[in-house]
Amino acid sequence: MVVSANRLELLQIADAVAREKSIDREIVLAAMADAIQKAARSRYGTESNIKADINPKTGEMKLQRLLEVVEHAEDYSREIPLLLARDRNPDAQIGDFIADPLPPMDFGRIAAQSAKQVIVQKVREAERDRQFDEYKDRIGEIINGTVKRVEYGNVIVDLGRGEGIIRRDEMIPREAMRPGDRVRAFVYDVRREQRGPQIFLSRTHPQFMVKLFTMEVPEIYDGIIEIRSVARDPGSRAKIAVISNDSSIDPVGACVGMRGSRVQAVVGELQGEKIDIIPWSNDPANFIVNALQPAEVAKVVLDEDAERIEVVVPDEQLSLAIGRRGQNVRLASQLTGWDIDILTEAEESERRQKEFNERTKLFMDALDVDEMVGQVLASEGFAQVEELAYVEPSEISSIDGFDDETAVEIQTRARDYLEKLEAEMDAKRKELGVEDELYKIEGLTAVMLVALGQDGIKTIEDFAGCAADDLVGWTEKKNGETKRFEGLFQKFDVSRTDAEAMIVQARLSAGWITEEDLAREAAALAAESSDEADEAGEAEEA
Structure with a gap:
């Protein structure tokens, strides 16, 4: 041996x-x-x-x-x-x-x-x-364990056949844990490290709340009710948006349960965190109004391109809509994915009056008319001199106190003003060294070319290298807050679709792409859409 x-x-x-x-x-x-x-x-x-x-x-x-x-x-x-x-x-x-x-x-x-x-x-x-093999497949699940020890605010949890860690920032605020306590947590990551597999647990993760509701509400577990989005301020307040796939079942009522039994079970696990259950809606305006509960909303104005919404509330509802330290509006914004600006009716009225005065002054200066005419044009909904210059004359002559002759005169003055402005901007454009060839791109004006020249974009190739974000701006979301970055054409009425079309024209002119390339791309997109439609049809039949 x-x-x-x-x-x-x-x-x-x-x-x-x-x-x-x-x-x-x-x-x-x-x-x-x-x-x-x-x-x-x-x-x-x-x-x-x-x-x-x-x-x-x-x-x-x-x-x-x-x-x-x-x-x-x-x-x-x-x-x-x-x-x-x-x-x-x-x-x-x-x-x-x-x-x-x-x-x-x-x-x-x-x-x-x-x-x-x-x-x-x-x-x-x-x-x-x-x-590692055992727990990597349990990411996204709730796991039970026993507190083994607490180190510098981090909780080490004995999971039976492994150890997990709840870091201090993944703990519900003011939640005290002692060795021997039973704990439930959400597995959000498992990493293979030099010292062995690290199992990261969380009690603040939004999906922790989703899993708790799935355990408490059979309709969610069965797929009859879906939780579409969640926003949490751990230990304080949360909002969840739910929708029912069965019209006979009320999603909010099912989640609340008899005398609040179901939601209270989740609240108890989350150390008393208050939970607003919101009915989800395809209509952004309705969804955002629901998300701002319990505040009442008087009016909303949407900007779909920027995913921004302006909400007008009665003066006495302002503090309720904003919430303590902005909590209510912040959670509603996270839940819906939209930036929400809240104004009182008084603030909105003041802002509208300011805009009205600015438009009145614009028309007075551009058209050389008195204040009364400027106010009439502004009150009829005209916002830009361009609108007056190229609208149908009948739309101006139909205004009370205006006739055909007045309409022709207003349009003549508007066009003269725009021509003068265009000439001034064109001279400035030439000073900046912006090439004449850029005029070939449909939709670009002298004012826009000046904005491009001031940013160093002076040739077709320069413009072809732009992205739509560079022209119309973009938004970034970080830590629940949305930051807006302005584009070169932010002040002009240019949509993202228009900007993309301009860039495509520039790339065609510069020879970067050909019409055949565009045709192939369009055919590929059409085929992809057709395949997705077929798959959706098969799924419905199944």
Whole structure:
């Protein structure tokens, strides 16, 4: 025998370690074999290629030195000449290995300690792999555990067959945990790290609330009710948007439960966090009005391009709509994905009066008319001189106190003003060095070209390199807050679609793309849309 333990004891040890660490018996036996190989090398030479095999049924152990067959051997501890190898095996070829049996050996104290370290290391690695494989598939689930210890505000949780960590920022504020406490948390990440798999848990993650409602509300578990979005201020307040796929079931009522039993179970788990359950709607205006509950909304104005909405509330409802430290409007914004500006009726009236005065002054200066005419035009909904210049004359002559002759005169003055402005801007455009070729792009005006020139965009190639965001602006969302970045054409009435069309024209003119490229792209998009429609139809039939 190679070791003092008999065969039966060896297998019993492997079985015990495998059960204790919840890993395969074969992994333990392989670790033992590696340990024996390492110990044998210390005896027979570290340069030797030694292999140990343990029979998983009998426990019998074989120790061999492997010698590679070469034409002419240089290192006889690892190689064997071809002629000598064929004395042992007539079929031996260069590159084959000849097994040279080694006699049994007894482990010394140092060799035994080294073997033990190898076994411990291999078993630990196998245990870490098992933990990672087990928990990586549980990301997105709620898991139960026991608080093991608290370190610098981070809670280490014993999960039975592994350890998880709830970092301080993933804990509900003012929530105190002590060793031995039972805890439920959401698994949001599992990472393989040098010190072993790290299982990250959270009690503040929005999906933690979703999973809790799924456990408490059978209709959500069955898919009859869907939670479309969640916004949380952990430990304080939350809003969830729900919709029912069955018109006979009230999604809000189902989530609240009889006398609030279902929602109270979730509130209790979340340390008293108040939860507003909102009916989800396809109509952004209705959805946002619902999301601002309990405040009442008088009027909304949407800007779909910027995903921004202006909400007007009665003066006495302002504090309720904004909420304590802006909490209500912030959660509503997170829930809906829209930026929400809240105004009182008085503020909105003041702002409208200011806009009215600005438009009146614009018409007075541009058209050389008195204040009364400017006010009439502004009150009729005209906002720009361009609208007056190119609208149907009948729309002006139909205004009370105006006739056809007045309409013609107003339009003539408007066009004269625009021509003068265009000439001034064109001169400025030339000073900036903006090429005449940019005028070929439909929709670009001298004022726009000046804005481009001031930003260093002076040629067709420069403009072709722009993105739509550069022209009309874009929004970025970070930490629940939305930041708006202005584009070069922010002051002009240019939509994202118009901007994209202008850029395509520039790229065609610059030779970056061809009409054939556009046709192929359009055909590909059409085919993709057709495939999606077919899949949707098949799903409905199923």
